[in-house]
Amino acid sequence: MEVAEDRAKRAAKTLRETLPEVDAFFEPDQIEWPSLFQDFRRWMALEAKEESQRLADGKQKEGLLRGLKLHEQWSALAGRVICQFRPKTQGASLPPHRFRSGSPVIVQDVEQNQVRGLVASVRDGSIEVVTQDFLENDDDPFNLIPSDDEVTRRRMEFALKRAASATGNRLAELRDVLLGEAAPRFDASASTGDAPRSLNPSQWDAVDNALRAEDVAIIHGPPGTGKTVTLAHLIRRLVDRGEKVLACAPSNLAVDNLMLRVMAQGVNAVRLGHPARVSAQLHDATLDYLARSHADAKLADKLIRDAQAKLRSAGRYTRAKPAPGERAALRDEARQLFDDAQRIQRQTLDQILTGAQVLCVTLTGIDDDLLAGRNFDTAVIDEACQAVEPACWIPLSRSSRVILAGDHCQLPPTILSQEAASAGYAESMQQRLVKKRPEIARLLKRQYRMHSSIMDFSSLEFYDGQLEADDSVASHDLQPLLNDAVYVDPKPWQFYDTAGADFMEEEDDATSSRYNDAEARFVAKKATQLIEAGILPAAISVISPYAAQVQRLRNLLPEGVEADTVDGFQGRENEAVIISLVRSNTSGEIGFLLDTRRMNVALTRPRRKLIVVGDSSTIGGNSFYGRLLQYAEAVDGCHSVWEELD
Numbered sequence: 065m066e067v068a069e070d071r072a073k074r075a076a077k078t079l080r081e082t083l084p085e086v087d088a089f090f091e092p093d094q095i096e097w098p099s100l101f102q103d104f105r106r107w108m109a110l111e112a113k114e115e116s117q118r119l120a121d122g123k124q125k126e127g128l129l130r131g132l133k134l135h136e137q138w139s140a141l142a143g144r145v146i147c148q149f150r151p152k153t154q155g156a157s158l159p160p161h162r163f164r165s166g167s168p169v170i171v172q173d174v175e176q177n178q179v180r181g182l183v184a185s186v187r188d189g190s191i192e193v194v195t196q197d198f199l200e201n202d203d204d205p206f207n208l209i210p211s212d213d214e215v216t217r218r219r220m221e222f223a224l225k226r227a228a229s230a231t232g233n234r235l236a237e238l239r240d241v242l243l244g245e246a247a248p249r250f251d252a253s254a255s256t257g258d259a260p261r262s263l264n265p266s267q268w269d270a271v272d273n274a275l276r277a278e279d280v281a282i283i284h285g286p287p288g289t290g291k292t293v294t295l296a297h298l299i300r301r302l303v304d305r306g307e308k309v310l311a312c313a314p315s316n317l318a319v320d321n322l323m324l325r326v327m328a329q330g331v332n333a334v335r336l337g338h339p340a341r342v343s344a345q346l347h348d349a350t351l352d353y354l355a356r357s358h359a360d361a362k363l364a365d366k367l368i369r370d371a372q373a374k375l376r377s378a379g380r381y382t383r384a385k386p387a388p389g390e391r392a393a394l395r396d397e398a399r400q401l402f403d404d405a406q407r408i409q410r411q412t413l414d415q416i417l418t419g420a421q422v423l424c425v426t427l428t429g430i431d432d433d434l435l436a437g438r439n440f441d442t443a444v445i446d447e448a449c450q451a452v453e454p455a456c457w458i459p460l461s462r463s464s465r466v467i468l469a470g471d472h473c474q475l476p477p478t479i480l481s482q483e484a485a486s487a488g489y490a491e492s493m494q495q496r497l498v499k500k501r502p503e504i505a506r507l508l509k510r511q512y513r514m515h516s517s518i519m520d521f522s523s524l525e526f527y528d529g530q531l532e533a534d535d536s537v538a539s540h541d542l543q544p545l546l547n548d549a550v551y552v553d554p555k556p557w558q559f560y561d562t563a564g565a566d567f568m569e570e571e572d573d574a575t576s577s578r579y580n581d582a583e584a585r586f587v588a589k590k591a592t593q594l595i596e597a598g599i600l601p602a603a604i605s606v607i608s609p610y611a612a613q614v615q616r617l618r619n620l621l622p623e624g625v626e627a628d629t630v631d632g633f634q635g636r637e638n639e640a641v642i643i644s645l646v647r648s649n650t651s652g653e654i655g656f657l658l659d660t661r662r663m664n665v666a667l668t669r670p671r672r673k674l675i676v677v678g679d680s681s682t683i684g685g686n687s688f689y690g691r692l693l694q695y696a697e698a699v700d701g702c703h704s705v706w707e708e709l710d
């Protein structure tokens with residue numbers, strides 16, 4: 065019988081074979097970790113613990129698929145294997161689960177061996193998972209366990225390890241600069257070309273600075289200032305001077321957004337990542353699509369079909385006893401055909417990757433196996449302040465230089481572990497570097513979204529008053545969108561004070577999130593007035609820091625008016641935005657509102673009109689909200705809900 069030790073060894077071996085990058089973790093750790101990296105590793109462990117705790121406690125347990133039968137497995141692109149699972153009962157549907165195409169998954173066999181994979185497709189009666197190798201124990205049942213961040217964490221750990229252990233090479237130099245041990249260098253004499261007419265002066269200044277950077281530069285892009293447009297232009301210039309660029313962002317949405325702008329600049333970009341997670345507009349530019357439509361793909365497919373046919377005949381029952389070794393020979397031939405197919409597929413991928421000027425991918429979607437020994441001249445990271453720092457080390461550990469773009473005055477990355485967040489995990493690389501080396505950052509100053517009254521408060525509070533509104537938006541208000549039938553005040557900035565009206569906050573028992581029913585009703589009334597005055601419901605958004613309030617608002621708002629949390633609305637805009645602050649208590653407690661970066665996001669979403677609803681007696685004791693109330697006075701935007709109570 066297999067003893068526990070053997071079993072553990074075998075599990076380790078299975079893992080090792082599954083993800084080559086995992087190898088490093090089985091080697092004794094002889095690395096001298098920089099102290100910041102030690103912090104990262106501790107915080108990542110805390111985050112992992114919190115996450116598995118949530119998985120264990122939460123309803124995610126229902127998402128498991130248990131006791132599936134491995135129906136078939138076959139070789140696929142880039143040396144991977146596709147495993148098709150079905151319910152034990154033939155023809156049955158899968159029970160309810162939460163897997164979607166592209167979900168990371170742990171495939172667990174009866175002996176608790178775990179192999180990591182990615183869901184390739186889901187049908188009513190089957191689910192296909194991509195793994196690194198063929199599964200063993202294929203007659204026994206398997207469990208599929210959702211594993212959203214396992215792969216991500218390993219990639220981050222591996223990148224840190226690679227950076228920490230680098231000596232005498234470019235990565236070692238870059239690491240020293242990024243950890244503050246060496247000064248970032250800029251080439252003052254580099255020729256960066258002429259400023260294009262399509263960029264404004266601060267955008268060009270940021271591009272020029274990034275083109276001169278030899279190690280790192282930062283583009284600080286406040287709301288609506290054209291950060292992505294600027295980055296796309298920078299990438300065009302980098303490509304023009306012959307560079308290979310890795311263009312990344314923390315989310316698929318942000319990568320797609322950047323890639324669309326890069327392609328609009330006429331650059332040949334390839335999108336890495338699971339097609340299910342890529343915008344339909346970009347499907348034809350995904351590596352997957354390009355590989356499938358490549359001239360050699362048909363040949364590889366044919367080899368795979370031949371191999372499968374041989375495997376089938378090797379397994380087929382025949383009346384006559386097969387000649388000794390006949391089945392083994394068929395299996396060998398099949399293996400050979402699979403190997404040939406994989407070699408062709410690998411060559412195809414290499415060709416496509418080598419031909420691309422820019423590869424676009426999420427930070428944690430960078431697959432070491434796929435990119436193998438590839439290095440890049442520049443890594444460009446959009447929405448860099450939305451990423452935890454270890455994630456940024458993934459692209460930069462294979463690049464000579466890094467350009468970060470984002471706004472550290474808006475929301476930081478979401479961290480599950482309170483302990484890790486308060487210890488420093490929520491501080492992004494951009495924020496850390498800007499604090500230490502403000503001279504490497506350039507601020508984009510002209511914004512193309514907000515009326516200047518909406519912009520001014522945020523500009524004064526967060527950007528030293530340096531923002532300016534482009535002429536196209538500086539004085540645009542609701543007036544052109546209104547009808548004559550019903551009057552609403554077209555003023556761009558209004559504060560409705562609920563003080564004294566008995567609009568008290570309450571706490572949701574289940575989630576501890578706050579809500580304020582009377583305030584929600586008032587907000588719905590303001591939205592209705594705007595609609596009656598001619599504003600389309602889709603042009604109005606309501607946002608609140610509190611999820612419980614958003615739930616209530618969704619039930620009360622006129623049809624077509626959307627409500628979301630501030631966090632959910634980051635990166636978006638609308639013509640009119642109403643903010644529901646919720647907090648109203650006698651002790652002046654403002655909880656979540658204390659993070660003024662969240663309020664900065666909320667206050668900078670509207671284009672033409674902002675209405676803030678809140679209790680001045682609760683929020684006014686805080687200096688930031690005190691100044692907000694003064695600002696409302698200064699723009700003649702102060703009102704009391706008493707004016708409108710029925």
Ligand SMILES: Nc1ncnc2c1ncn2[C@@H]1O[C@H](COP(=O)(O)OP(=O)(O)OP(=O)(O)O)[C@@H](O)[C@H]1O
Nearest residue numbers: 262263264285286287288289290291292293512635
């Ligand atoms: N130089 C420019 N001239 C005219 N319009 C511009 C210029 N730069 C940006 N814009 C416009 O400003 C808007 C915002 O641009 P973009 O999406 O790049 O901004 P962003 O800063 O990435 O946005 P976010 O605030 O969501 O981070 C777009 O409509 C874009 O066309």
